[in-house]
Amino acid sequence: MSIKVLVVDDSGFFRRRVTDIINADGRMEVVGVASNGMEAIEMNDSLKPDVITMDYEMPVMDGITAVRNIMQRRPVPVLMFSSLTFEGARVTLDALDAGALDFLPKNFDQIAKDAIQIKRALTDKIAAVAKVQNKTVTRTVSKPVVKGQLKNTELVVIGTSTGGPAALQTLFKKIPGSFKTPIVIVQHMPGSFTKAFAERLNTLSPLVVKEAVDGDRIEAGHVYVAPGGMQLMVDKRGGGVIHIRESDERVNYRPSVDIAFASAAKHYGARALGIVLTGMGADGREGARLLKETGATVWAQDEDSCVIFGMPFAVIKEGLSDEVLSLNDIGPRLVEEVN
Template sequence: MSLKVLVVDDSSFFRRRVSDIINAAPRLEVIDVAVNGKEAVEKALSLKPDVITMDIEMPVMDGISAVREIMASQPTPILMFSSLTQEGAKATLDALEAGALDFLPKKFEDIARNKDEAVNLLQQRVQQIASRRALLRRAAVRPVSKPQSVSTSRAALPRVEPTTNVARPTAAPSPRFRSTGKSYQLTAIGTSTGGPVALQKILTKLPANYPHPILLIQHMPATFTAAFAARLNSLCQITVKEAENGDTLQPGVAYLAPGGMQMMLEGRPGNAKIRIIDGGERMNYKPCVDVTFGSAAKTYQDKVLSMILTGMGADGREGARMLKAAGSTVWAQDEASCVVYGMPQAVAKAGISTEDLPLERIAERILVELKRH
């Protein structure tokens, strides 16, 4: 059975172009199009597509507002199309925060070496995020307990139920984490699709006095990483910056690898510096998790706490293998909480990761691991 796709864009040319590419895939079918955000919300409710592709800038209702309304009423995997500009970066990050799962630039040639590669990439992204539809719908219908009103009016007081002997079901307590007792000098996190939201959820829970530096490798275009680092820095207690060549690693600072480049380390622990080099034409990922993880393994040996988060493909597996061989710790995000269970699955299947963790508890697990007894 084909996956149903709703294409949303105010440009008739782009609607046709995207529709032709999607319809060329055996398992994909464009069931309708919409020319603005308002129409997208209406058709999402009536047609219940498996995936929506969404432009950001549209008349009547913009894409970000449409994403918020769709995720509130008819949660659906949404792939955003954006321009590779600073304004486009900010808007795309807003869309991801609103609930969109992934994004692609409107100029496919910016992310692909040829037309065939661009076509395959779009088709693959649509099929990948479609797998999250059921999870989004289940999360939407899950009952959420509402906080009691502070008002003292009679209408606001909760109704008191008569006491009975009927046992009420209680949620099973989450398992408690324990530190392994290992000593660390560096944290390294690699991710791709779904990573911006995942990183925000983790980093915003870390204290300002985090004991060592953090390396962040997120697959992202060059014009996006500076905006993403600035956003994280405004939200977090730790400092977050786009890495620059020659940066000396400092405790409590997270360094985001710049898009289109590779981030490596040189020097010794305690005085290590960041080296930013050209991304390289042959490299599939710029930045590449394998490159940074491998460099961290050589510099910090067994003193790295590393993790692979949600993302497509297997980038990070070989770098994580080098870290494990050096004696460092490797964790992976669990399948249920990933937007795309590709990169974490690669390290888990290879037997490299020692723990598979739900996104919501990764920060907690990090802080327990670093706690001194």
């Protein structure tokens, strides 16, 4: 059964382009197009799509207002299109707060270099968010953890992708200002988004949250967000420092959870804690393997609280997670076990 998609954008050219890409994929079909948020709300009720692609800036009603109304009337996975600007990042984060599940840059040339990658980026995102409504929850039993074994943790590294911005905001609301262990966040985002996201997280958390820059000292009570489009590595020498490097084109994710985890395994070993949250794909699995080889601890978010159970499942399936936790439990456990 194909995935039914509603395309919402005030640009006729963009609606046609997106429609052609979706209809060329055998997994899905466009069942309707709308030119503003009000039409989107009405067509969501009448056509009952499985996924909506949504623009932000439209006449009559903007995308964020439309998302809020859709989530109240008939919730459905929404994939936002966003401009690759700082203001576009802030708008997209507002849309995610309103209930949208994920986003793609509206300028396709910024996310791919050829038509095949362009089509795959869009259709794979649609297929992934479509599963959210129909996912089957598999209960996973975590391994018993000895209380107090994480008291010597010197660094926490969190990796996430789809659903991560909302998950991280939920998590950090539960971490008090007294939490001193430094935290590094690797969230799959474009380079223009991570600064805005770090600023937003900083307003919600009593900790100091910033976008990491090369040479940052790793300090107590600080949270470092890996910059989009680059790779973040940690180095314990000299009291702890962050290195930001250009990414090899062969690496799929920029920033990559695997690379950040690998550096933590090398320099912090058993004194590192890796946490894998909601996200598509398997980024973090190989890094978690390296962490485990050094005696470090790895936690994974459970399926029930994930938007997309891809990244945590990849870690759990390989037996690399010491605990599988609900999102609401991760913050309190950090305070109890690490702080």
